[in-house]
Amino acid sequence: EAGVVQSPRYKIIEKKQPVAFWCNPISGHNTLYWYRQNLGQGPELLIRYENEEAVDDSQLPKDRFSAERLKGVDSTLKIQPAELGDSAVYLCASSSARGQRQETQYFGPGTRLLVL
Amino acid sequence: AQKITQTQPGMFVQEKEAVTLDCTYDTSDPSYGLFWYKQPSSGEMIFLIYQGSYDQQNATEGRYSLNFQKARKSANLVISASQLGDSAMYFCAMNPGTASKLTFGTGTRLQVTL
Numbered sequence: 001e002a003g004v005v006q007s008p009r010y011k012i013i014e015k016k017q018p019v020a021f022w023c024n025p026i027s028g029h030n031t032l033y034w035y036r037q038n039l040g041q042g043p044e045l046l047i048r049y050e051n052e053e054a055v056d057d058s059q060l061p062k063d064r065f066s067a068e069r070l071k072g073v074d075s076t077l078k079i080q081p082a083e084l085g086d087s088a089v090y091l092c093a094s095s096s097a098r099g100q101r102q103e104t105q106y107f108g109p110g111t112r113l114l115v116l
Numbered sequence: 117a118q119k120i121t122q123t124q125p126g127m128f129v130q131e132k133e134a135v136t137l138d139c140t141y142d143t144s145d146p147s148y149g150l151f152w153y154k155q156p157s158s159g160e161m162i163f164l165i166y167q168g169s170y171d172q173q174n175a176t177e178g179r180y181s182l183n184f185q186k187a188r189k190s191a192n193l194v195i196s197a198s199q200l201g202d203s204a205m206y207f208c209a210m211n212p213g214t215a216s217k218l219t220f221g222t223g224t225r226l227q228v229t230l
Contacts, residue, residue, distance in 0.1 A: 104151070
């Protein structure tokens with residue numbers, strides 16, 4: 001069974017430019033998460049989807065970040081415009097249980113973003 | 117609010133030896149889940165082991181075991197018979213009872229030596 005797929009793996013852009021990350025979750029997983037991991041830190045949740053619905057986006061900086069999961073499968077996270085402080089690893093994860101606290105989240109390889 | 121504390125920024129262990137990675141947590145929720153993930157240099161977070169707050173026995177998964185001490189709010193990871201491939205960052209995380217939202221610690225970098 002394929003794991004969580006993310007692309008691109010690496011991205012270098014100049015500040016003020018837009019950037020987008022793509023994630024395809026494990027087949028059958030209805031819950032999808034986007035995390036940001038700053039250097040030397042653990043991941044922090046940006047947004048959680050249950051199927052197409054964003055059920056927790058309280059940590060998403062909405063002035064420049066947006067996300068979508070139109071058909072309840074793959075998802076795109078966008079930053080526009082990017083700032084120097086957005087340099088981080090963006091991780092996508094998925095799980096199969098609907099909002100259950102004991103669900104295990106499975107992560108993709110992440111996208112390493114460098115903003116110059 | 118939930119908090120995970122990992123006080124060991126780095127650990128060394130010799131191959132074939134056992135090692136314990138510390139994790140303490142803080143939550144007011146009576147029900148929660150505790151997780152350990154491994155992050156090699158490639159960047160992917162690999163799920164290792166899970167412990168529920170109401171589980172009576174400590175979780176085990178192959179060479180991994182979780183030393184769960186609820187009264188002390190600790191959930192230490194024990195890796196037995198360390199291998200060179202175990203060298204990585206290890207993160208402790210908690211999922212509170214009210215929502216599916218992992219809170220991670222800052223991680224411990226484990227280096228396995230010959």
